[in-house]
Amino acid sequence: MKPSEKRNQNAILLKRDAENILIDCGEGTQRQFRIARQSPCKLTRLLITHWHGDHVLGISGLLQTMAQSEYNKTLYIYGPVGTKKYFAEIMNLFHFAGNIKTVITEIVNDGTFYENEDFALEAFKVRHSCPSLAYAFIEKEKTRINKEKLKKLKIPSGPLIGELQKGKDITIDGKKIKAKDITYKKEGKKIAFMMDTVPCEGCLKAAKDANLLIAEATFLDDLKEKAQETLHMTAKQTAEIAKKSNVNKLILTHISERYERNLNIVLKEAKKTFKNSELAKDFMRIKI
Ligand SMILES: [Zn+2]
Numbered sequence: 001m002k003p004s005e006k007r008n009q010n011a012i013l014l015k016r017d018a019e020n021i022l023i024d025c026g027e028g029t030q031r032q033f034r035i036a037r038q039s040p041c042k043l044t045r046l047l048i049t050h051w052h053g054d055h056v057l058g059i060s061g062l063l064q065t066m067a068q069s070e071y072n073k074t075l076y077i078y079g080p081v082g083t084k085k086y087f088a089e090i091m092n093l094f095h096f097a098g099n100i101k102t103v104i105t106e107i108v109n110d111g112t113f114y115e116n117e118d119f120a121l122e123a124f125k126v127r128h129s130c131p132s133l134a135y136a137f138i139e140k141e142k143t144r145i146n147k148e149k150l151k152k153l154k155i156p157s158g159p160l161i162g163e164l165q166k167g168k169d170i171t172i173d174g175k176k177i178k179a180k181d182i183t184y185k186k187e188g189k190k191i192a193f194m195m196d197t198v199p200c201e202g203c204l205k206a207a208k209d210a211n212l213l214i215a216e217a218t219f220l221d222d223l224k225e226k227a228q229e230t231l232h233m234t235a236k237q238t239a240e241i242a243k244k245s246n247v248n249k250l251i252l253t254h255i256s257e258r259y260e261r262n263l264n265i266v267l268k269e270a271k272k273t274f275k276n277s278e279l280a281k282d283f284m285r286i287k288i
């Protein structure tokens, strides 16, 4: 919640070809972009989990830099109910030297809120002291070609391969080749983001079968009551969600500063329930 000497507030950048999706934007995010050698001008979407300062304080600074850097895309912004009003307040408060085109969507219903040929984005309501959302990025299943079979059948590279990839049968020298005999399906990957909440149905839905879950673990379980009071999770609870949801890997973040000198106790607690856990570090990169 508070930036420390070594850890900044929350912001996660998801890169996928031309898509650069930022999930939350804590204070100082634009400087983190600099240090990580990433360009804010490549941003395509901003997903806001909720409007508490530690998740959104960096938006105005980031937008100012983008405006000054002649950002020429449209920034698609998604968030819980209230996002349009809060965003308008930021824009009224600061005079940006430039203009940024934005399209803001308030997410009212659980489930898919954006999709293209390549991936889908889902959101689920979770329980916090203000409207809060958990998100999931879901890569779509892809049709791949079996290259050995391709060689065997002497299929030349070119448009015919594209046809096979679309699931269409082709004919070469009068011989019919069925797409299903030469292609196979490759399952898409899923990444889930679960920030401020108590354990709830929405968490399980967002995290279900995720290859990677990045989630808050504010307290240790001996402060379970405090976690409930402030509507946050303990490392044990977060690990339980990962386990129940059949997650492959869990990254813990949003850890209370009270554990700053001994972050490993948070990891240890999570690992007791879910072995494949790791602590988030600033500038950590994960390739999936
Ligand atoms: Zn919060």
Ligand SMILES: [Zn+2]
Pocket (backbone or CB within 6 Å): 001, 052, 054, 055, 196, 254
């Ligand atoms: Zn927070």
